[in-house]
Amino acid sequence: MSWLLYVLECSKDLTLYTGITNNLDKRLKDHNSGRGAKYTKTRQPVRVLQTWDYPDRGTATSAERRFKKLARQKKLSFVDNPDDWEK
Numbered sequence: 001m002s003w004l005l006y007v008l009e010c011s012k013d014l015t016l017y018t019g020i021t022n023n024l025d026k027r028l029k030d031h032n033s034g035r036g037a038k039y040t041k042t043r044q045p046v047r048v049l050q051t052w053d054y055p056d057r058g059t060a061t062s063a064e065r066r067f068k069k070l071a072r073q074k075k076l077s078f079v080d081n082p083d084d085w086e087k
Helices: 024-033 057-068 072-080
Strands: 003-010 016-021 046-054
Touching: 003 024, 003 057, 016 024, 016 046, 016 057, 016 072, 024 046, 046 057, 046 072
Parallel strands: none
Antiparallel strands: 003 016, 003 046
């Protein structure tokens, strides 16, 4: 089963949210219904900006940690140029 690292944009304040999942459709519905992360609950609706595929949860979690440490501009750069992430 593959896992995804995903980046969302919250419509209320245009902030970014990053997470991992093995079912993006379900996770997006959860975020937009208020059952997702506490952060997105008050900032919905959210939209997917970018995703990256990983072979397992551990690898996706490591990538998520690295991505979350980046400055907003760097995150947006990887969203616009997804092939540059992990290089």
